[in-house]
Amino acid sequence: MLYGLPKPFRLHLKKDFEAIIRNAYRLQGEGMVIWWRPSSYPGARTRLGIVVSRKLGGAVVRNRVKRLLRESFRLNREKLKPGTDLIVSPRSSEILADVHSAQRALLALCGKAGILHSSDNL
RNA sequence: UACAACAGCCCAGAUAGCCGCUCCCGGCCGUUUUAGGCUUAGGGGGAGGAACUUCCGGACUCCACAAGGCAGUGCGCCGCCCGAAAGGACGGGACGACGGGGCCAUAUCACCCCGUUGGACGGAAAGUGCAACAGAAAACAAACCGCCCGCAAGGGUAAGGGUGAAAAGGUGGGGUAAGAGCCCACCGCGUUUGCGGCAACGCAAACGGCACGGUAAACCCCGCACGGAGCAAGGCCAAGCCGGUCCACACGCUGCCCGCGUUCGUGACCAAGUAGGCCGCUUAGAGUAAUGGCUAUCCCGGCCCGCAAGGGCUGACAGAAUCCGGGGUAUAGGCUGUUAAAAAAC
RNA sequence: UCCGGGAUGGUGUAAUGGUAACACGGAUGCCUCUGGAGCAUUAAUUCUAGGUUCGAGUCCUAGUCCCGGAA
Numbered sequence: 067m068l069y070g071l072p073k074p075f076r077l078h079l080k081k082d083f084e085a086i087i088r089n090a091y092r093l094q095g096e097g098m099v100i101w102w103r104p105s106s107y108p109g110a111r112t113r114l115g116i117v118v119s120r121k122l123g124g125a126v127v128r129n130r131v132k133r134l135l136r137e138s139f140r141l142n143r144e145k146l147k148p149g150t151d152l153i154v155s156p157r158s159s160e161i162l163a164d165v166h167s168a169q170r171a172l173l174a175l176c177g178k179a180g181i182l183h184s185s186d187n188l
Numbered sequence: 189u190a191c192a193a194c195a196g197c198c199c200a201g202a203u204a205g206c207c208g209c210u211c212c213c214g215g216c217c218g219u220u221u222u223a224g225g226c227u228u229a230g231g232g233g234g235a236g237g238a239a240c241u242u243c244c245g246g247a248c249u250c251c252a253c254a255a256g257g258c259a260g261u262g263c264g265c266c267g268c269c270c271g272a273a274a275g276g277a278c279g280g281g282a283c284g285a286c287g288g289g290g291c292c293a294u295a296u297c298a299c300c301c302c303g304u305u306g307g308a309c310g311g312a313a314a315g316u317g318c319a320a321c322a323g324a325a326a327a328c329a330a331a332c333c334g335c336c337c338g339c340a341a342g343g344g345u346a347a348g349g350g351u352g353a354a355a356a357g358g359u360g361g362g363g364u365a366a367g368a369g370c371c372c373a374c375c376g377c378g379u380u381u382g383c384g385g386c387a388a389c390g391c392a393a394a395c396g397g398c399a400c401g402g403u404a405a406a407c408c409c410c411g412c413a414c415g416g417a418g419c420a421a422g423g424c425c426a427a428g429c430c431g432g433u434c435c436a437c438a439c440g441c442u443g444c445c446c447g448c449g450u451u452c453g454u455g456a457c458c459a460a461g462u463a464g465g466c467c468g469c470u471u472a473g474a475g476u477a478a479u480g481g482c483u484a485u486c487c488c489g490g491c492c493c494g495c496a497a498g499g500g501c502u503g504a505c506a507g508a509a510u511c512c513g514g515g516g517u518a519u520a521g522g523c524u525g526u527u528a529a530a531a532a533a534c
Numbered sequence: 535u536c537c538g539g540g541a542u543g544g545u546g547u548a549a550u551g552g553u554a555a556c557a558c559g560g561a562u563g564c565c566u567c568u569g570g571a572g573c574a575u576u577a578a579u580u581c582u583a584g585g586u587u588c589g590a591g592u593c594c595u596a597g598u599c600c601c602g603g604a605a
Contacts, residue, residue: 076476077476118476124240126506126507132476133209133481137481140208165481
């Protein structure tokens, strides 16, 4: 399954979020911030977590931003090095108006972070 | 004929393909049993009219509780209907605002009639409080100017002046030293009676002779209702740590038995319960929390370009988390009604 | 999700229903050779919209925004 995004590819425990953010690399790009960390044990899956502040908007806006980010991650998961825990936190809803610009912004940041496969370098 | 505001009702784009998510049934893998994983057979369910707000009411759960009372909070014209309640629908009555008409020689106010419209519309004759500034005086009345009597001292007087949101019945006549419900008529107010109405209330008559101004979304009084917390309620399972009982061994009281005490234990059992899990939980039912993305065609509305054919852009408010019933607020589009008659255009 | 609390000049706070007050800061002027200090002046939709009242920052209703608590 190339493009699926079932549960094990997602971060969903508060402990995980806190552990990753406490000792992870952090990088700010246009409209979003990412934290990432190589997973501690081998063979781990690439996992995604999304943090959206209430300052970004109402429930509709926050849900939409999360869906677009999840979609962007899902379509580009194979480009990331496996076993990376990644947390994305958008800071502006304008950069994430549609799925194309969301993908562009996410890939640009991941490229800067050096967690893409070398063959897919931008 | 259109725009707009308000009110009521309807609706909340459709179909197909591909890539995904979530839950249930089924299947497969795995496991001693669980846990878990996969969809390599398949099948089915998956946001709203407001899911928003958390302003009311209820179900449900736990806590408290003899009866009763106090305090506190909420509600408050009348009738009838719906509802478990909150609340809502319809009709009616007083009051206020606005418009029109009447009364009058004309006309303001007042009063009467009609229409439209508004709403937390019990009580100010149980008590307490409040009323800035202005004004003589702001509530058992009072005398600044004025008027009258008087030589004066002093007294009488609420008609007139001016202040104020509000000044102690109004208008007219009589009366008087000047005045005044002091007297009279009409109106207002109050009481009683009668009549109409289920009632709120209305009408009439008699009597009173003006006391009894406003404010209760001030305290309060009257009537009615209400115990408190909320699914992060509450319940079940339960690592680790801590605790208790028993058992075995050792030591001590003591040389022995019994008894008691202490320490230790890959020992047994128990209680409480943290992390964590499960139930509560749903014909949507999660726990970083699903209901999405892309493409095509069509539909409805709007904007722009174009003589036209057509082309391009764009689509409202907002997203379940225990569940129901209401109130309030936000909304693209459609229909109906009101403002509403004019002006403007034809 | 379920409960509380609040909003007043630029900032922090006051105000029995009756002229919106105080401190710091800002601006302008005076004083001084200049600056500081000092003195004077100045600036408010009391979050918004309705209502009660003669009169509302205060009372009532609805809304907006902010803060806090409960795994």
